[in-house]
Structures are given as C-alpha cells and as structure tokens.
Amino acid sequence: xxxxxxxxxxxxRVARLLDDSVRLPLTRFRIGLDPLLGVLPVAGDAVAALLSxxxxxxxxxxxxxxxxxxxxxxxxxxxxxxxxxxxxxxxFDALWTANERNAAxxxxxxxxSDQTPF
Numbered sequence: 849x850x851x852x853x854x855x856x857x858x859x860x861r862v863a864r865l866l867d868d869s870v871r872l873p874l875t876r877f878r879i880g881l882d883p884l885l886g887v888l889p890v891a892g893d894a895v896a897a898l899l900s901x902x903x904x905x906x907x908x909x910x911x912x913x914x915x916x917x918x919x920x921x922x923x924x925x926x927x928x929x930x931x932x933x934x935x936x937x938x939x940f941d942a943l944w945t946a947n948e949r950n951a952a953x954x955x956x957x958x959x960x961s962d963q964t965p966f
Contacts, residue, residue, distance in 0.1 A: 852955075855910045859903050859954055863947035866899055883941035886931050893937070897928040900947055907954040916957040920950040 852860075867880040882900070885892035904920045912920075927946035931937040 853910060853958070855906050856951075856955060856958060859906050859951050862899065862903055862906075863951035866896065866947040867945040868948060877942075879942045880945075880947075882927070882931070882947065883938045886938040886941045889934070890932065893928055893932045896931065896941070897924060900924045900927065900950070903947055903950050903954075907950070907957075910954065910958060911961070912954055912957045913961070916953050920953055923949050923953075 865880055866882045868878045869880045870884070871878050882896045885896040888895075901924060904917060904924060907920060908917055923946040927941065927944055930944070931941045933940070
C-alpha cells in the first residue's frame with residue numbers, strides 16, 4: 849500500500865477545513881470555514897482566498913503540472929469573485945467547494961504523473 853505524499857495530506861486537510869469541516873445541525877449538509885468567513889464583508893473572502901492559495905502553493909511544491917495549477921487558480925479566483933457577492937456569495941461558497949475540487953485536481957495530477965514512464 850502506497851502512502852500519500854505529506855504535501856497532499858496537508859492539501860486534503862486544509863481543503864476539508866475550508867469546505868467541509870462543520871455539519872449543519874439537523875441536516876447532513878456540511879460547510880467549512882470558507883462560507884463562514886464569507887459572512888465578513890471583503891476581509892472574510894480575502895482571508896479565505898489566501899488560505900485557498902496555500903493549497904495551490906503546496907500543489908506547486910509537489911510538482912503539479914502548470915495546466916492543473918492554472919485550473920486550481922481559476923477555481924480560487926471564481927470562488928473569490930462570486931463569493932464576494934453579499935448573501936449569494938456565501939451560498940455559492942458552501943456549494944462550489946473550490947478547495948475540495950483543487951485537492952482532487954492535485955491528487956489526480958499526482959496519480960497521472962506516477963503512471964507515466966520515465
């Protein structure tokens with residue numbers, strides 16, 4: 849059994865914290881810090897975007913391809929832009945889960961690069 853690189857483990861942890869760490873009472877729906885921070889006008893979304901950029905930076909350190917990094921940055925940018933809209937932005941943040949998407953992109957890119965012959 850092969851273990852994940854420590855960088856990917858960190859990416860998954862941060863993504864879970866930002867997108868999926870809190871279960872809403874009386875539901876099975878989960879949200880993370882990203883939509884909660886989005887309640888604070890401008891500053892909350894900026895902090896969430898900086899935390900999201902940590903995931904991209906960690907992916908770059910792992911050697912993720914430039915194309916995948918660009919897709920990850922697009923996800924963060926979209927999350928920040930739409931998330932900045934009052935009320936609708938927090939709902940979008942809760943549903944879009946850009947960080948979970950980016951963690952999946954990073955994992956897929958690493959898995960693909962492990963299968964390519966040298």
